[in-house]
Structure formats: structure tokens, C-alpha cells
Amino acid sequence: MTGxxxxxxxxxxxxxxxxxxxxxxxxxxxxxxxxxTREPGGTVLAEEIRSLVLSSRDEEVDDMTELLLMxxxxxxxxxxxxxxxxxxxxxxxxxxxxxxxxxxQGYARxxxxxxxxxxxxxxxxxxxxxxxxxxxVPVSIGLQRVALRKNADRLDKESxxxxxxxxxxxxxxxxxxxxxxxxxxxSQSIDRVSxxxxxxxxTLKSAWQRNV
Ligand code: TMP
Numbered sequence: 001m002t003g004x005x006x007x008x009x010x011x012x013x014x015x016x017x018x019x020x021x022x023x024x025x026x027x028x029x030x031x032x033x034x035x036x037t038r039e040p041g042g043t044v045l046a047e048e049i050r051s052l053v054l055s056s057r058d059e060e061v062d063d064m065t066e067l068l069l070m071x072x073x074x075x076x077x078x079x080x081x082x083x084x085x086x087x088x089x090x091x092x093x094x095x096x097x098x099x100x101x102x103x104x105q106g107y108a109r110x111x112x113x114x115x116x117x118x119x120x121x122x123x124x125x126x127x128x129x130x131x132x133x134x135x136x137v138p139v140s141i142g143l144q145r146v147a148l149r150k151n152a153d154r155l156d157k158e159s160x161x162x163x164x165x166x167x168x169x170x171x172x173x174x175x176x177x178x179x180x181x182x183x184x185x186x187s188q189s190i191d192r193v194s195x196x197x198x199x200x201x202x203t204l205k206s207a208w209q210r211n212v
Contacts, residue, residue: 003033003086004208005127007097010135011166012156013145014186015193016095019135022194023093026201035085038095040073043080049073054153061154067105067116074098075123083127097129099173099181104155107169108162131204133197134174135186139163 008016008023020036027034040050053061053069074097085092098120105111120128139160146156174181184196 003089003091004131004204005082005086005092005094005129006204007094007099007129007132008135009096009099009103009132009170009181010186011137011139011142011163011170013142014135014137015145015190016135018190019133019184019186019193019197020093020095022197023201026198027091027093030205032091033089034091034093035081036093036095037077037081039077039097039100040070042073042077042082042094046073046076046080049076054155056154056157063105063109063111066109067101067111067119070101070105071119071123074101078123078127086127094129097132098124099132099134099170102173103166103169107172108158108165129180130208131200132177132181133200134170134181134183135193136167136171136183137186139167141187142167 041047182200
């Protein structure tokens with residue numbers, strides 16, 4: 001089977017780290033070659049852009065600057081890490097990808113979705129995720145989890161209204177592309193969330209094997 005590309009999405013405090021640990025264990029049990037990566041970031045330069053765009057600062061960050069930095073990091077990540085891995089048949093698991101741009105810079109900031117579509121065509125082309133797991137959790141629960149973190153970033157600190165828009169944006173993305181984006185109810189216990197993830201991964205793998 002060729003390398004598959006899976007992205008993981010969700011609002012703040014949706015439990016991505018726990019989900020990643022569960023996905024890792026599954027990939028190792030299945031003896032699948034994989035890389036784990038994240039956005040913004042994933043390469044040395046893209047991680048530097050991550051620090052620039054996520055750090056809290058006195059200067060106001062323009063919405064367009066934020067959007068373009070996300071895509072600059074993504075261009076580097078695609079060319080240096082994601083495409084080479086997929087070409088070698090290695091699975092790529094990315095903690096966030098393109099849906100985060102549509103949701104944070106598009107739905108939540110009010111960015112132009114047409115520009116986002118054009119940038120996506122340019123930077124990502126046909127190398128879109130084969131599947132996306134969306135960890136959905138009510139904002140009140142997600143923000144309670146984030147409040148326990150010491151190192152909240154610039155976006156973590158946005159208003160509750162912003163985070164509500166993020167949640168609705170992800171659900172709208174999922175409604176637009178139900179065959180790619182699978183919703184996981186992340187308000188449940190860790191065991192139940194992991195069980196839902198495993199069902200999705202096993203279903204996806206069987207479907208992909210049938211289509212080889
Ligand atoms: P996280 O990976 O720790 O959740 O932090 C990444 C932050 O960056 C998160 O608040 C979502 C945000 N982000 C965007 O706004 N646009 C993007 O395209 C990506 C990949 C992330």
C-alpha cells in the first residue's frame with residue numbers, strides 16, 4: 001500500500017496529544033512505517049515560523065500575516081517532509097493541517113475562503129489528507145483543559161466566541177467533506193475516545209486495502 005496521509009484536527013483542549021499516543025500504538029501494532037509531524041511546524045524552518053506566529057507579542061498580528069505565515073510553514077513542510085515521506089510509501093500523521101487554516105483563519109478570523117482555496121491548491125495541490133480525524137469537544141470543556149496548561153499560546157488566549165467559531169467551523173468542514181473528515185466525540189473518557197479512533201483507523205485501513 002502507498003503512504004497514507006492522516007491529519008488530526010480539533011479545537012483547543014480537544015485531546016490531540018492523547019489521540020496521537022493512541023494512533024502511534026496502532027501504527028506500531030500494525031507494523032506500518034510512519035512519521036508523526038505537526039503544523040504549523042514539522043521542519044526546522046517551519047518550527048521557527050511556528051514560534052513567530054504563535055508567540056504572544058505586543059505588536060498586533062495582522063490576519064493576513066497570520067494566514068500567510070501558516071501557509072509559508074506549510075509550503076516548507078510539504079516539500080521537505082510530507083511529500084518525500086508519501087513518495088517512499090511512509091504514512092504521514094499530522095497534528096493539524098489545512099482544515100485548521102480554513103477554520104482559524106477562515107471561519108474564525110473571517111478570512112476569504114476563496115483565497116484559502118487558491119493557496120491550498122498552490123501549496124498542497126493533490127497531496128491532501130486521505131483522512132482527517134476531528135476531535136470535537138464543547139468549548140467549555142476544551143478551555144477548562146487549556147486553563148490547566150502553563151504555556152498557553154497567542155491563539156489559546158483568544159475569546160470564547162472565537163473558540164466557538166472554531167468548533168462550528170470544524171463541524172462545517174466535516175459536513176462539507178464527510179467521506180474524509182471523521183468526527184470523534186472527544187468529550188468522552190480517554191478509553192472511549194481511543195476506542196472511537198481505533199474503529200476509524202481499522203475501517204480506513206480495510207477500505208484502503210480493498211482499493212489497492
Ligand atoms: P496546537 O497544535 O498546539 O493546537 O497549536 C497550534 C495553533 O495554531 C492552534 O491554535 C491552531 C493554530 N493554527 C492556525 O491557526 N492555522 C493553521 O493553519 C494551523 C496549522 C494551526
